[in-house]
Amino acid sequence: MIRFLHGADFHLDSAFGALPAQRAAERRRESRELLFRLADYVNGHDIDLVLLAGDLFDSASPFRETGEQLAAALGQMRARVFVAPGNHDWYGPGSPWETETWPENVTVFRERAMTAAEVPELDLVVHGAAFTGPDQPESLLAGFTAPADGKVHIGLLHGELDGAEDRYDPIRREEVSASGLAYLALGHVHKRMEPLTLGRTVCAWPGCLEGRGFDELGEKGFYEGTISDSGEVSLAFVPFARHRYEILEVDVTGKDPRTAVEAALPPDTAGDLYRILLTGETAEGGAGAAALREALADRFDTLEVRDRTRMAEDLWQRAGEDSLRGLFLRELLARREAAEDEAARAEIDLAARFGLAALDHRDLG
Template sequence: MIRFLHGADFHLDSAFGALPPGQAAARRRESRELALRLADYVKEHGIDLVLLAGDLFDSASPFRETGEQLAAALGQMRARVFISPGNHDWYGPGSPWETVDWPENVYVFKENRLTAVEVPERNLVIHGAAFSGPEQPESLLAGFTAPADGKCHIGLLHGELDGAEARYGPIRREEAAASGLCYLALGHVHKRTAPLTLGRTVCAWPGCPEGRGFDELGEKGFYEGTISDGGEVSLTFVPFARHRYEVLEVDVTGKEPRAAVEAALPPETAGDLYRILLTGETGEGGAGAAAIQEALADRFYALEVRDRTRMAEDLWRRAEEDSLRGLFLRELRQRRKQAETEAERAEIDLAARFGLAALDHRDLG
């Protein structure tokens, strides 16, 4: 039996530009430590084989120190390591795949076509390829079929299945089904996918091991798997991220907004980055998003609170008053009825709140 680890899309040297400078620098340091943590995991869990499916760097020209740190960490693994560069960290002149001194246990695929590496002590063959530029419009799996030689054949590629556009290593289902591979280890898709069996080939994307923004939500990590002597593949997802990005929507209708938020929060959030969206109906003053954010900020690694509430319907009823307030509300109510999108209606609600506050000499902050 072979025990393997399948990871991808580390995106080392990502800027984390949405965070304050101190936190962004801390996250970059933590991302460089990812491979060291993986090395410890590999040693502790008896992993034989490590498959890394591209975009380990965020660009083809990362800091040299980042490449050297990754090489040192991979060298600590008591396992064979195979890497297929992707569209962000494509193989080319001056890339870290060419300039860094990679340890003996690490093999980097360098050609823009499938090539094979034998692992005779495991009766195993790894087939992989590299992006040679930021785009790869042709399938690197096209026309490939592993020989029926009694060996376990594994594919390692950066690409997407049935992608909307053929720019990043498109793979077709029929190609995977005809490949004869025991396992196809894939990268590029940052959201983990459940294992998919095409023909007799098991395919999977582990997603990225750390989220970098609110488009990469939830638990992140890698796949740990086994391949039996008969070629059967079993996969287990291993959560490994130090920080998670989460979006929480809280309806505050008829509630005190801060209390509603606190009631909706899970118990442990100190290491997470949260975006809380306040929804429902509120009074003229809104939900007090800024005050909630200030009050709860130290419960999170980072927090932003956004007010997406709408003005309560009974406030619009005051548009019938024979007053400046009524005239103001009638004008905005008519514009609101004519608005075509929810975003336009939200802007009108906000204008109403600030206008009413100005009429009443109140400060909304």
């Protein structure tokens, strides 16, 4: 039986542009440290084979020390390691795949065509290919069929299955079915996908190893699997990231906002980056997003609180008053009733809140 680890899309040296500069630099350092945690996992779980399906770097020209640390971490793994460069870290002149000295246990696929690497001690062959530029408009699996020689055959590629556009190795389902591979390890899709079986081939995307923004939510990690002597594949997802990005929507209608948020939060959020969206109806002062963020910030790695509440309908009833407040509300109410969509109404609600706060000499923050 072969034990393997399948990871992809580390995107080392990502900018983390949404974070403050100091925190972004810390996250980049943490990403490099994660590599050595991964090496410890490989060695502690008797992994035979490590399959890394591209975009390990965020660009084809990362910082030199990042390449050095990746090489050092992979060299610590007591396993054979295979890498298929992707569209971000494509193989070419000056790329770290060419300039870095990779350990003996590491094989980097460098051709824009499927090539074979034998692993005799496991009676196994790994077939892989590389992006050699930022685009790969033709499927790298097209026309490929593994030989029927009694060995276990695995594929390693960065690409999409039936992609919407032909830019990132658009693999077709029928190509996977005809490949003769026991397992096809894929990268490029940052959201973990449940394994697919096409023909006799199991294929999967593990998603990115760690989220980098609020478009990469939830648990991140890798697949750990086994391949039996008969070629049967079994997979389990292993959450591995120290930080998660999460978006939490909380309806605070008729509630104290802080109490409502605390009731909705899971118990342990210390390492996570949260965006909390406050919804529902509130009084003139809104939900107090700034104060809420200040009160809860130490429970998170990073916290955003956004007030998406609307003014309670009964507040607009004061538009009938014979006062400056009534005149102000009547003008906005007419615009609100004529608004074309919810976004326009939300802007008018916000204007009403700030206007009423000004009339009452209150500070909305």
